[in-house]
Amino acid sequence: MSQTTTNRFSTEEWQGKRDQYVARGVSNGNRHLAAKGKGAELFDIDGNRFIDFAGAIGTLNVGHSHPKVVEAVKAQAESLIHPGFNVMMYESYIELAEKLCHLTPGDHDKKAIFLNSGAEAVENAVKIARKYTKRQAVVSFTRGFHGRTNMTMSMTSKVKPYKFGFGPFASEVYQAPYPYYYQKPEGLSDAAYDEYIIDQFNQFFVAAVAPETVACVVMEPVQGEGGFIVPSKHFVQHVASFCQQHGIVFVADEIQTGFARTGKYFAIEHFDVVPDLITVSKSLAAGLPLSGVVGRKELLDAADPGELGGTYAGSPLGCVAALAVLDIIETEQLNQRSEHIGQVIEDKANDWRTKYPFIGEVRRLGAMAAIEIVEDQTTRTPDKKRAAAIAAYANDHGLLLLTAGINGNIIRFLTPLVITDELLHEGLGIIEDAFKAR
16 A cells, blocks of 8 residues: 555544635535445555445446456557547547447447546536537426536536526526435325326426427436436337437436446446437546547537547546446346346345334445334434434545435435345444444
């Protein structure tokens, strides 16, 4: 463990410097100082170990410092760091574009563009859709999260902490209804609720915005920050069909759901839907800043040269890391591993649900799993305070754990997919200790 810089000050001194010099608006779920990461473990400067169930908010599906990623980045840095693809092209950008065009759903001709962050990918998907359709309106969904730039804040549903005080927001952005089966009206079956939400979705395009003015509908196949909410295949297929019928670009936002998180390369594959565009980031490059938009050739070619891009977009370091990630997912069979991890979490969480009345629902798709914390299982009233206390206990006892949801009452699991069964069970044990303590 390199301690060249970190051991110059104690943890408390670093915390003081953080408070003095780093913006208060940047949150810290854990105030230890990370020094080394390996697989599904992090170590601070004092040698304390943390099992990672957060994965840098879903960025580390292949784990911390995977040897193949480290090797690829080192080799790239020694030969070429950043010529700027807009200035002079390089092979890793083109090779990654080729791989993702073949890997994403659909057998149509595709192209790709690479950028820096998930929010930037979503913004560019909107730009591409607007350029292609010559329309302005953008539709996202209730509880959706797409980023913190002005456009993506406008598309994001949760007001606090993401939007409050940061307006005015972009115009011509609308939010359509999205199913939430656990909180559906009393007495409705899931199938009847689906039909109700689909009717509301159709009515939305009568009451809120005309479909012929809509450039794109942007959907998370599983809502991430919104609470790991999984829609039905019927609902997703209806939305895709509606878009096709009305000439609307259907965008699957796979920034948190992509690259084996749900047991497939992309979550949209679970729904037998082929989107027009897919946005990718987070686990694409194992922690290096990289995002992209992949989709139909005619859409990606709608913009003229110079209209898309960015100074650091698609850096060589990020691209070679992403190529290594795709190799790791295949060779280590992380799609299969994801399903195994998710099943272990689901089995344990369902056992907890019989013991602890504040666990309302367990839901998952692959290893994208969550438990909903409520005041009781009858009223299903969200309990944000208890969820925060559980996450705080975990972070104080060696487990990095995050909450989510509009009401902040969801405990979410984003462990690296390379985690061992031993570490997975140890982390789940810490969560159960938190339940007992809270």
